[in-house]
Amino acid sequence: MTQPLWSKEQTIAQTELQKKITQFMSGGDVILDRELMLYDIQASLAHVQGLQRIGVISGEELAKITVALDKITKQFQSGDFVLDSRFEDCHSAIEWFLTNELGETGKKIHTGRSRNDQVAVATRLYCREALNELANSSQQIAETCLALARKHELDILPGYTHLQRAVVSSWGMWFASFSESFCDNAYAAKSTCELINSNPLGTAAGYGVNLRLDRDYTTKALGFNRKQVNPIYAQNSRGKIELQVLSSFKSALLDIRRMAWDLSLFSTAEYDFVKVGDDFCTGSSIMPNKHNPDAIELMRAEYSRLVGAYNEIESLLSLPSGYQRDLQSTKGALLRGVSSALQCLQLVPSLLKSLVINVSKCEASVDASMFATDKAVELVIEDDMVFRDAYRHIKYNYQELESRKAIDSLKERVSPGATGNLFLSEIEGRLGAL
Template identity: 85%
Template structure:
């Protein structure tokens, strides 16, 4: 292993106890940091450019460091440079690479910064990209649902409350509900992006440094919309930022869980309202007859996995102001949660496109009682009854509901957003505005 950045000893030889302690403190970091390495290089470039602007690094030195960072980027992408147990983390790896290449010039890179603001800015850059991806996934799911809502606008689907048959509904309305919810999820991702889009670089270990760092320059260079002004808050926001990001992913996965629950029920033999594509199903190791919607069930479980990551971070944050080493443990939960959630969300449009609606089974599940609400309203409008009297009348005269057609019920339900008036153009407008 390379010598630790904080070490006071010149020797890199470690006792077995020291190796065990080192592994306990940072053994997982070097693996996790493979996700953050390129963001840390990006921030390091902005930092040295800022140092050049205040005269700490010369023009030629900046050129040398810039060239070396570009070389490290390419080597890391190609696999020629591996972040492994030689290093504590990506920060030490970058400094080691620059020092090996440039000697004393490389040693200048850490002037005016701490690993505290390094990891904060790398994490912030990672989170911005994750939120961009989340917004994109939500838009794609929303668009797919909108397309299917148009296609199945008047395909009958029983509407349920309390898991009991309630009123006649439609697949168009079901798909439109998720189209609108994923509009909201995309907007939430974008709003969270704006909230976290502040630059902690230049706050060092949480108390600033005795250099007039050009933080406005690094803020602009890294694409942040503002700098995070207070250095103590830059450290106190560790974990808080991660919770904001995971919270946005939770909102999206909460809707996926409900969608997956519906599809799990509707694809059972007892309902048989929909057939899920073979690519998203598996068989049984012992029962030849099985056709299991395993992918849907795992999508349903994904929310729980994300909640676990969220709770792991939240439970760490009972801390005093300033940096505490506990905060290192937020990294794994964030990276696991985001990576797994993105994989799930990416698959949803393809899943939805495989669905085959079994219209005959859906229509057969409509019974006369499901027209009761429609008839009560008709008695109010056509016969002048007050609603509560119409309600009681229908409750004891279901025979009046025989021979009604589900499609007629759907088309007459014209309140804004209802099955006969889905307002798909309004949902579509919101999706277009997100682009």
């Protein structure tokens, strides 16, 4: 292993115990940091540019460091440079590379910063991109659902409450419900991104440094909306930022869980309302007849994985002000939660497009009782009957509903957003404004 950044000695010969302690303290970090490596390089470039602006390094030194950072970026992307057990983390790896390439000049990169603000800024950059991907995925799901809502606007789907038949509904309304919900999820992701898009670089270990760092420059260079002003808060916000990000993902996956539950039920032989595409299903190792919607079931489970990550971070944040090593443990939960959630969300548009609706089965599942609410409203309007009297009348006279047609029920339910008036243009307008 390379010399730790915190070491006072030039070389360290580790005992077996020390090796075990090092493995415990940072063994997993070097693997996790493969996700953060490029963000840390990006922040390192902005930092040295800022150092040059205040005269800590020369223009010539900046040029050399810039070339070296570009070199490690390309080598990391190609696989020629591997972040492995030689290093504590991505931060030590970058500094080692620069020192190996540039000698004394490479050692200057850490002036005015700590690994604390390095981790914070790399994580912030990662979170910003993750939220943008969440917003994009949510928008794609919403747009897919909107298109399917138009396609199946008047295709009948029994509506349920308490898992009991309630009223006649439509696949158009079902798809529109998820289009609107993922429109909200996209807006929520963008709002969270705006909230967390502040720059902690230059706050060092949580107390600032005795240099006039050009934090406004690094803020602009890294695309942040503002700088995070207070150094103590820069450390206190670690974990809190991660929870805000995961909370946005939880909102999206909560909708996925409900969608997956519906499709799991509707695709059973007992319902037979819809067939899930073969790509999203598997067979059984022993039962040749099985066609299992495994991908949907795993999508349904994804929310619980994310909640686990959220709870893992939340449970360790009972800490005093300032940096505590416990905060290192937020990294794994965040990266695992975000990565898995994005994989799930990116599959949803293709899943929805694979669905084949069994129109005849859906229509056959409508019975006369499901027109009762429509008829009660009609009695109020046409016969001037008060609603409670109309309610009781229909409850004991279902025979009056036998001749009604499901398609008429869909078309006549014209309250804004209902089956005969889905207001898809309003959802489309919100999506267009994203």
